Amino acid sequence: MRGRFEGTLNGIKAVWRRELSAYFATPVAYVFIAIFLLVLGVFTWELSNFFETGAADLGPFFYWHPWLFMLFMPALAMRLWADETNAGTSELLLSLPISLPGVVIGKLLAAWSVAALALALTFPWWISVNILGPADNTAIALSYFMSLIMAGAYLGVGAAMSALTRSSVLAFVTGVVVAFLLTAAGWPLVTGAVSSLLGSGAGDAIAQFSFLTHFETAQRGVLELRGLLFFAGFLTLCLILNTLFVEHRRSGVQ
Amino acid sequence: MLDLDALSKSFDGYRAVTDLSFELDKGEVLGFLGQNGAGKSTTMKMVAGVLEPDIGDARVLGQSIVSNRREAQRLIGYLPEGAPLYRDMTPLTFLRFLADAHGMDRIARKTAVDRVIADARIASVTGQPISTLSKGFRRRVGLAGAILHDPPVLLLDEPTDGLDPIQKRAVRALIARMAHNKAIIISTHTLEEVPAMCSRVIVIDHGRMVADKSPDDLAASASGGLEEAFITLVSEARGGGA
Numbered sequence: 001m002r003g004r005f006e007g008t009l010n011g012i013k014a015v016w017r018r019e020l021s022a023y024f025a026t027p028v029a030y031v032f033i034a035i036f037l038l039v040l041g042v043f044t045w046e047l048s049n050f051f052e053t054g055a056a057d058l059g060p061f062f063y064w065h066p067w068l069f070m071l072f073m074p075a076l077a078m079r080l081w082a083d084e085t086n087a088g089t090s091e092l093l094l095s096l097p098i099s100l101p102g103v104v105i106g107k108l109l110a111a112w113s114v115a116a117l118a119l120a121l122t123f124p125w126w127i128s129v130n131i132l133g134p135a136d137n138t139a140i141a142l143s144y145f146m147s148l149i150m151a152g153a154y155l156g157v158g159a160a161m162s163a164l165t166r167s168s169v170l171a172f173v174t175g176v177v178v179a180f181l182l183t184a185a186g187w188p189l190v191t192g193a194v195s196s197l198l199g200s201g202a203g204d205a206i207a208q209f210s211f212l213t214h215f216e217t218a219q220r221g222v223l224e225l226r227g228l229l230f231f232a233g234f235l236t237l238c239l240i241l242n243t244l245f246v247e248h249r250r251s252g253v254q
Numbered sequence: 255m256l257d258l259d260a261l262s263k264s265f266d267g268y269r270a271v272t273d274l275s276f277e278l279d280k281g282e283v284l285g286f287l288g289q290n291g292a293g294k295s296t297t298m299k300m301v302a303g304v305l306e307p308d309i310g311d312a313r314v315l316g317q318s319i320v321s322n323r324r325e326a327q328r329l330i331g332y333l334p335e336g337a338p339l340y341r342d343m344t345p346l347t348f349l350r351f352l353a354d355a356h357g358m359d360r361i362a363r364k365t366a367v368d369r370v371i372a373d374a375r376i377a378s379v380t381g382q383p384i385s386t387l388s389k390g391f392r393r394r395v396g397l398a399g400a401i402l403h404d405p406p407v408l409l410l411d412e413p414t415d416g417l418d419p420i421q422k423r424a425v426r427a428l429i430a431r432m433a434h435n436k437a438i439i440i441s442t443h444t445l446e447e448v449p450a451m452c453s454r455v456i457v458i459d460h461g462r463m464v465a466d467k468s469p470d471d472l473a474a475s476a477s478g479g480l481e482e483a484f485i486t487l488v489s490e491a492r493g494g495g496a
Contacts (some may be wrong), residue, residue, distance in 0.1 A: 007324065007357060014354035018340070025342040025383075065438055088338035092399075095302040095334070096355045097327040250306045 011098030016149045022113050036072050053152025061125050062143045067211050069154045074175025077158025078168045080107045085166040104242045108159050108187045115151040141223020142200040146218030153231045156238025163245035186210025255280050255437040262308050263296050270296040271461040278437040285452035286354040286441040293461035296307050298411045302332040312405050331405035335412050341385035345376055345395045356403045360430030365394035366402050374398035390421030408438040445480050459488050
């Protein structure tokens with residue numbers, strides 16, 4: 001049992017290292033981080049009028065996270081499996097004595113590490129609010145923590161979609177579509193329309209499956225156990241689906 | 255050392271491999287012959303644990319690839335067809351990744367990596383991105399990866415396909431050096447390689463075994479030598495003339 005666990009851990013570490021080096025061996029990670037920071041900056045500054053709110057909090061900054069993750073995380077995850085399938089290296093990977101869940105987790109952790117680095121590089125915003133006035137740094141730290149957890153869930157969607165195809169572009173498009181559905185389900189415009197069509201119960205029920213709904217309280221610096229469990233549960237589900245999709249290939253179905 | 259027991263695989267109703275059974279002992283180098291699409295690569299993938307057989311099993315030193323896959327995979331070195339590699343890595347980082355995947359500690363990893371770099375004669379390119387290497391060097395890097403953990407069983411799918419004569423000779427020499435203490439299967443459709451590398455030949459057609467002989471016996475079975483014998487066997491299996 002212990003040997004099996006150690007074997008899985010070795011697999012996770014080996015795959016994580018390989019995937020992380022793959023991100024930084026090409027301009028992928030650098031371009032991803034640069035564009036993410038630029039777009040997040042423009043949205044926070046221009047659309048949320050960050051400096052005109054007069055408040056020393058990062059609410060306008062965190063507001064955009066689900067919407068940007070919806071696009072950026074599938075972009076980060078799209079190559080994880082699709083490129084392996086396209087290049088034929090998945091055959092090599094599946095012949096190694098490492099557990100498949102270990103490979104799936106290692107790949108996701110590599111993408112998550114890049115996302116974490118991108119989030120960490122937004123630290124000037126945190127410094128800015130502290131310069132503007134007395135900021136609730138604990139609340140900000142909690143919002144960052146939940147944002148990172150949510151990024152993992154979005155990456156889980158992207159990785160699972162990547163396991164279904166040999167085309168990175170298709171993986172990105174399907175990842176964004178699924179991520180959009182999971183985000184927009186909590187958007188007042190959507191919940192309002194569903195409520196008026198099917199009753200308020202239906203609108204509330206759909207909103208419960210939305211990343212937007214579960215990130216709402218975290219955005220204000222409140223850590224809700226329900227939200228944390230939702231993202232952790234969703235990420236676990238994505239990892240299981242990802243494993244099943246790849247395992248399905250072993251049965252010979254292309 | 256390697257025991258294939260009634261291995262079978264179908265894809266969407268097409269039977270790629272049917273009831274394939276044979277045993278392979280230490281020191282044997284088996285030439286696995288067949289036309290394109292005969293089922294060679296499918297068999298190799300099943301033995302390597304990449305594909306699940308529909309029926310049957312392959313056991314490596316008693317470890318089942320079906321019920322104890324990871325243990326069986328530890329005992330196998332596999333070079334897939336076309337030797338797919340991570341093109342963004344260098345041969346050195348690629349070999350280190352494989353060593354990590356095999357759970358080697360730092361010292362064992364260094365020893366193994368140094369050994370295979372010398373065996374595969376790739377020392378001059380270890381720091382170059384794999385994407386910039388010639389086909390011959392890429393194949394040798396793939397081969398180095400397959401023998402990194404010194405497995406008792408080697409599965410080499412078309413190891414010399416597309417290589418020039420000098421590169422082919424280098425790969426053959428490497429296989430010959432390893433042959434005495436391993437069981438090796440070489441899948442190929444290049445008949446002239448068989449006498450140079452193999453001590454035994456299995457011919458398959460439409461996923462079924464049609465011959466299991468020594469290269470000399472197979473060549474002697476037809477007046478035109480190995481090529482004629484192969485064509486005759488495949489034609490007979492299909493119930494028609496060449």
